[in-house]
Amino acid sequence: MHGFSIYLGKPINKTYIRQMVDLGYSTIFTSVQIPEEDESTKYSYLGELLDYLSNDSLTYMIDINPSLLNRSFFQFLKQYTSAAFIIRIDHSTSIEIIREIVDNGFQCCLNASILSESLLCQLKAQLNDFQRLCYCHNYYPRPDTGLTASYVNSQNRLILKYNHNADIYGFIVGTTKRGPLYKGLPTIEATRDIHPIVSGQLLLDHHTQHVLIGDPYFEAEQAQKLIAALRDRHFKLAIDLYDQQCEYILQYQHTVRVDNPEHVIRSQESRHYCQFSLQPNYIRMRTYGDITIDNQLNGRYQGELQLIKQPLPQHPHVNIVGHVETHDLPLLECLRPNDTFEFNIISRS
Incomplete structure (x- = not known):
């Protein structure tokens, strides 16, 4: 379930999206809580994205502040029956919020970069649907703030200790960088300026199952080579x-x-x-x-x-x-x- 990112600060690039889906990228990451994006248009662009791909069976990971979750948002997503939705909450995690997401029929994604063992213990003890949780690391726009490979490894091992079949996601840099810094959006700092396949392989080697392109665009030839390497193990x-x-x-x-x-x-x-x-x-x-x-x-x-x-x-x-x-x-x-x-x-x- 490797994927790419679409951001909602401007009209969506349908040509690029179709190219990536046709290549086999089956997960789309997006966010409705990026400060630089226009609050008045981001939801309309999200609807445009979902409408455009309504006939494709894709997974969407939506990064959202828990305060923005409400019945109308859930109902909005439920109309897209061919899609699978993952709601990612990166802070203010609580049992009640997770239950609300799961009870509405969605998978809940936790922030793998900051997850603690005490929270995992609590969640496993109190959630009936603990196995439905998945995990996604942060990306880091500012240089020198990304994670080390060893830290990603230790966090992933911690998650897998409690859920042997957990789905864990991480980010690599694209070819067109996202503002305002335009320095790439990697999870692991050491991958900010290296070959994308090597970046993806490093995540896989450290127990991350799914690789997401963090930046808003990835050149077509590189995208084809990356999916062939990560999904098909062909170089x-x-x-x-x-x-x-x-x-x-x-x-x-x-x-x-x-x-x-x-x-x-x-x-x-x-x-x-x-x-x-x-x-x-x-x-x-x-x-x-x-x-x-x-x-x-x-x-x-x-x-x-x-x-x-x-x-x-x-x-x-x-x-x-x-x-x-x-x-x-x-x-x-x-x-x-x-x-x-x-x-x-x-x-x-």
């Missing part, structure tokens, strides 16, 4: 090709071996893809980001494809056939056993 790597005798092997999809070692990423299928004898070529020291394929001197290992993660000495049996482009190098740290990957050849030497 597309831009590369420079050196050895054209091996190009046909690089045109296949590859799977990371289950027994993958520490210093390289091994393709599960590449030896089976190899159809011709590969001559020794481009023999040199192997560096981070190199793509290697074993040549005919390596016998039955001919065709073995590896992505290099640590410097390794040159070997007469191993051809350097290409290199991952600088922008995609961080993705090597995201690949896990059974993930799939493919290559996009940008240049040929």
